[in-house]
Amino acid sequence: MKTSRPILARIDPAALRRNYLHAKRLAPAAKAWAVVKADAYGHGLWRAMAGLREAADGFAVLEAETAIAMREAGIRQPILLLEGIFASRDRRAVLEYGLTAAVHCTDQLDMMLAPGPTASPLSIYLKLNTGMNRLGFSAGELPAALARLRGAAADITLMAHFAEADGARGVAWQMERFRAMTGGWRGPVSLANSASVLRHPDTHGDWVRPGIMLYGASPFADRSAAELGLEPVMSLESRIIAVQHIGAGERVGYGGTFAAEGPTRVGIVACGYADGYPRHAETGTPIAVLGRRTRTLGRVSMDMLACDLTSIPEAGIGAPVTLWGRGVAGEVPADEVASAAGTIAYELFCALAPRVPVEVGESGPG
């Protein structure tokens, strides 16, 4: 619903495409699944498709229904079901719509290979558990699964996922297990998420699976998206709707968690946790007003939050605010807001609330 409340999210499909092409340059020998699960990490699947439709080698999603909708919209590239099918009725969709399905356990393999019509070769991502301990076949289970898929003449790609590609422990230990499990394998492999695309070229294999980097956020705590050559895709923008002048000792917001040390000009922004702004963002979370960077003050409420306008006297009611992304009022990395709230940009993007109107267009001041 378009409302007169000034909050707005802007999505820039061209920036999304450039981030995808950046991932492709980093993994030049591989093809790249554009991971568009979770409604394209909260950006809107179809808005993301506007940027990726021509560019991407393939698309990775979770639900068969999403994949079907994409096929019905005319998308011809491979579509990967990252967790495979959840019910035997989805097997038909895999066949009928030519989807690629992960298979991560024997029960799922039973579903995929159930008797019934089979079309042109099944395209299967056989998932190995190399230490994430979430999904995947163990070393002991693998030979039987491979034999069954070969018996069904499936096209097989081996897939694994890294638990700590963004951290100090890295990927070598999981790569070691992968090699030990798959010794003589000569077929295609797919291992790398964004962190591995960016930091571990030895993992790139045949198909990489970048997600968060496409949306212009960093998978690393110690490298910013800008340093990684990524552009923000989503901006969350609003305006100042009230200004308060408070003196030393006056407090702001629920719980009075911020107390002014001296005369302070407080701007009230039309954005709160019901818009998807993280309630746990503490005083000091970066925010931009009228092209200047400042900080939030006190607790985030449902529909509003407060910011410090003491050093931005020209910002009054109606002044534009950027909560995150590259907005009219300036740029604030979503990663920094997330980190101030003890979370990651993935969660901020996915939590963008349905009540926030979304516009598609180029982001940035102007």
Ligand SMILES: *Cc1c(COP(=O)(O)O)cnc(C)c1O
């Ligand atoms: C979500 C997901 C990805 C993408 O991960 P990012 O960290 O966002 O790059 C890759 N592979 C699998 C299996 C996933 O579920």
